[in-house]
Amino acid sequence: xxxxxxxQKGGVGKTTTAINLAATLAQAGEHVLxxxxxxxxxxxxxxxxxxxxxxxxxFEVLLGEASLREVTRDTVVPGLSLAxxxxxxxxxxxxxxxxxxxxxxxxxxxxxxxxxxxxxGFVFIDCPPSLGLLTVNALVAAQExxxxxxxxxxxxxxxxxxxxxxxxVRNRLNPxxxxxxxxxTMADLRTNLAREVEAEVRSxxxxxxxxxxxxxxxxxxxAPSHGLPVSMLDPAxxxxxxxxxxxxxxVERA
Ligand SMILES: Nc1ncnc2c1ncn2[C@@H]1O[C@H](COP(=O)(O)OP(=O)(O)O)[C@@H](O)[C@H]1O
Ligand SMILES: [Mg+2]
Numbered sequence: 001x002x003x004x005x006x007x008q009k010g011g012v013g014k015t016t017t018a019i020n021l022a023a024t025l026a027q028a029g030e031h032v033l034x035x036x037x038x039x040x041x042x043x044x045x046x047x048x049x050x051x052x053x054x055x056x057x058x059f060e061v062l063l064g065e066a067s068l069r070e071v072t073r074d075t076v077v078p079g080l081s082l083a084x085x086x087x088x089x090x091x092x093x094x095x096x097x098x099x100x101x102x103x104x105x106x107x108x109x110x111x112x113x114x115x116x117x118x119x120x121g122f123v124f125i126d127c128p129p130s131l132g133l134l135t136v137n138a139l140v141a142a143q144e145x146x147x148x149x150x151x152x153x154x155x156x157x158x159x160x161x162x163x164x165x166x167x168x169v170r171n172r173l174n175p176x177x178x179x180x181x182x183x184x185t186m187a188d189l190r191t192n193l194a195r196e197v198e199a200e201v202r203s204x205x206x207x208x209x210x211x212x213x214x215x216x217x218x219x220x221x222x223a224p225s226h227g228l229p230v231s232m233l234d235p236a237x238x239x240x241x242x243x244x245x246x247x248x249x250x251v252e253r254a
Contacts, residue, residue, distance in 0.1 A: 048227020
């Protein structure tokens with residue numbers, strides 16, 4: 001199954017969700033690939049990887065100058081592979097616009113890898129905070145979209161636009177694309193606001209919203225600076241529990 005983790009808002013928990021879902025499934029014995037296509041490269045550095053400038057990254061893959069297989073690296077998590085991003089990807093929207101199959105380049109790169117016999121059971125694509133060509137490439141490559149939504153007052157703002165983009169990609173380029181689910185993140189469960197926002201999101205999207213709510217948890221924020229998923233930094237913290245539960249739900253829906 002191939003998941004894009006997308007929301008054009010920054011700071012809503014996309015990268016945290018992508019890293020920790022991917023790591024949790026790898027620790028459960030799955031063969032998992034995490035693809036970082038955000039120029040900020042937070043999923044790359046969050047797994048302790050700092051590619052030397054001369055190493056090819058997803059930038060070269062999208063431009064057709066390297067294969068996905070060539071850039072894929074092992075990580076500290078057994079079973080979890082990483083296709084790293086680099087700052088250069090910031091220029092990719094403009095460069096991709098000039099190329100053939102500009103919306104399908106990640107799809108094409110991924111499908112040659114998935115055809116191999118040791119294929120990945122799960123692929124997560126960590127998207128940048130925009131609805132530009134990079135995110136469109138993720139939506140064309142994916143089977144499902146996971147949408148992290150921060151549990152704050154303006155939670156639903158921008159969601160309609162994201163869902164319209166998903167519909168447009170489904171209509172033109174990827175007829176099988178589904179919204180896998182909406183995950184509430186960074187919930188401060190002691191506050192009324194978090195409970196109200198949760199209720200509002202569930203009333204708009206009763207089927208789509210995952211039962212698991214990811215709480216605000218300092219271990220989740222600290223883990224990237226150790227280059228570890230939260231489950232390896234502190235397996236018993238609330239953040240680890242939440243992503244374990246979320247991974248179970250994601251797999252059950254697949
Ligand atoms: N549940 C959480 N509790 C505490 N901090 C979190 C949580 N989820 C994410 N963060 C932190 O919030 C910031 C934004 O999260 P991130 O996953 O990078 O969002 P995005 O990828 O959508 O920009 C990061 O510093 C991250 O470590
Ligand atoms: Mg991110």
